[in-house]
Amino acid sequence: MPGSEADLELLIGAAWAAAETATRFIGGELAIVDKPGGAGPVTAADLAVNAVLEERLRRARPDYGWLSEESPDNTDERLSRRAAFVVDPIDGTRSFIEGADAWAHSLAVVEEGQVTAAVVFLPLKDRMYAARAGGGAMLNGAAIRRSERAALEGASVLAARPALDAQHWRAGGAPGVVRHHRPSLAYRLSLVAEGRFDAMLTLRDSWEWDIAAGALILAEAGAVVTDRAGAPLRFNKTWPQTRGVLAGAPAVHAGLLAGLRQDAEQ
Numbered sequence: 001m002p003g004s005e006a007d008l009e010l011l012i013g014a015a016w017a018a019a020e021t022a023t024r025f026i027g028g029e030l031a032i033v034d035k036p037g038g039a040g041p042v043t044a045a046d047l048a049v050n051a052v053l054e055e056r057l058r059r060a061r062p063d064y065g066w067l068s069e070e071s072p073d074n075t076d077e078r079l080s081r082r083a084a085f086v087v088d089p090i091d092g093t094r095s096f097i098e099g100a101d102a103w104a105h106s107l108a109v110v111e112e113g114q115v116t117a118a119v120v121f122l123p124l125k126d127r128m129y130a131a132r133a134g135g136g137a138m139l140n141g142a143a144i145r146r147s148e149r150a151a152l153e154g155a156s157v158l159a160a161r162p163a164l165d166a167q168h169w170r171a172g173g174a175p176g177v178v179r180h181h182r183p184s185l186a187y188r189l190s191l192v193a194e195g196r197f198d199a200m201l202t203l204r205d206s207w208e209w210d211i212a213a214g215a216l217i218l219a220e221a222g223a224v225v226t227d228r229a230g231a232p233l234r235f236n237k238t239w240p241q242t243r244g245v246l247a248g249a250p251a252v253h254a255g256l257l258a259g260l261r262q263d264a265e266q
Contacts, residue, residue: 002061004132007109007117012130014056018049018105019123022090030097041093046070049089049105057085057107064109067240069209075238083111084236088209091120092184101125106186108212113234118213120186129190129217137193137221146223146248147198152255156180157248158188158200168203169259177256185245189214192248193221199248201256203228208240215247224253229262 002010025045032041050070058066065078068087078084085107090096092103101124109117120129129144131137137144149155157177164174180197182188188200189211212235218225225233228244246256 004109004116004135007061008119008130008132008135010057010060011107011109011117011119012128014053015105015107015119015121015128017052017056018089018107019121021045021049021052022096022105023123026099032097041097042070043090043093043097045096046090046093050087053085053087053089053105053107057087061085065236067209067236069207073240078236079238083109083116086110086115086208086212086235086240088186088207091186091210095183100183102183102187104184104186104190106209106213108216108235110212110235113236115212115216115235118216120190120213120217122184122187127190129193129214131217131220133216133220135220137217139190139194144194144221146193146218146221147195147252149198149249150251152177152252152259154178155198155248155252155255157252157256158182158191158197159202163201163203168261170261172259175255175259185210186214189218189245189247192223193218195221197248199246199252199256201228201244201246203244203260205241205243206245208235208237208242211242211245215245218247223247224250226253226257228260230257 030043065081065084088106091106096103105121107119116133155177166173225247
């Protein structure tokens with residue numbers, strides 16, 4: 001079975017191919033369709049990128065399983081494999097539709113529940129985040145490291161506005177942090193890995209394809225990464241969701257976790 005270094009090289013090449021495909025749709029017909037159940041929009045670009053990634057990655061690793069936001073989930077098939085690709089062809093589709101630049105390709109290899117190679121690529125920002133297990137985290141080939149912040153008060157946290165509503169926090173309400181936001185969840189994770197923000201938080205159940213790549217990049221950058229209750233993340237599960245994500249510098253992560261109400265309705 002190929003190692004994480006070879007898998008990372010494969011993901012980087014696939015991310016460039018995804019970017020070449022996606023950017024051809026900019027300014028053109030996107031054929032936007034709303035997914036059932038309020039799951040958000042999908043465009044012709046999402047589907048085209050998904051097809052390119054599946055053909056390229058599965059041809060290179062025919063023994064790996066496949067989990068993608070834009071593919072039907074063959075659960076039994078992927079669970080029977082030791083490794084699987086976990087892919088979001090375009091994370092931040094609404095941003096892509098709006099003509100903004102904060103969308104990403106999020107690609108990961110998962111082996112026995114753990115991410116071993118990962119790429120988050122924002123082509124319009126020229127930002128290629130990458131990591132392999134035990135190899136550290138990189139941005140455009142240079143090592144990155146999470147924030148060294150040791151205090152929760154005043155920390156910069158990437159989160160949607162409702163995450164700081166008082167109902168989600170213990171007595172005293174939400175912590176005194178400075179809230180920021182980015183539309184792509186994969187990008188938020190990567191920004192914390194880079195140390196540009198101290199932590200990120202999402203309380204809503206999160207799909208694996210949104211967070212698998214970013215979770216490894218964060219961990220290799222020295223951040224603590226868990227679900228909203230502080231449990232370790234595992235991937236390629238039967239139901240491919242996690243109970244939210246909490247990640248950041250160790251002290252900031254610990255402070256946020258201590259303040260969250262775990263009995264609150266999310």
